Amino acid sequence: MNTTPRDEPAFPCDWIDRDSTGKQVVIQQFSGMTLRDYFAAKAMAAMLVQDAFVQNWSNGKVAEYAYDVADCMIIQREVSK
Numbered sequence: 001m002n003t004t005p006r007d008e009p010a011f012p013c014d015w016i017d018r019d020s021t022g023k024q025v026v027i028q029q030f031s032g033m034t035l036r037d038y039f040a041a042k043a044m045a046a047m048l049v050q051d052a053f054v055q056n057w058s059n060g061k062v063a064e065y066a067y068d069v070a071d072c073m074i075i076q077r078e079v080s081k
Contacts, residue, residue, distance in 0.1 A: 036074060
């Protein structure tokens with residue numbers, strides 16, 4: 001099993017316009033934030049509301065742990081498919 005999480009876009013979107021014939025065309029694609037960043041932000045928010053959990057941690061430690069959780073979530077997401 002590959003344990004390297006895939007860091008794909010969390011909120012990709014296309015900017016669509018119409019060409020001179022009226023046909024819809026993609027003008028530009030935006031990848032948005034990555035899924036890893038989104039999961040880490042959610043994990044960090046959950047940790048920070050549990051002040052006792054992180055009260056003695058540095059900001060760097062909280063961020064590191066949040067990304068560890070995000071990586072685990074992405075791996076589990078792949079395994080569960």
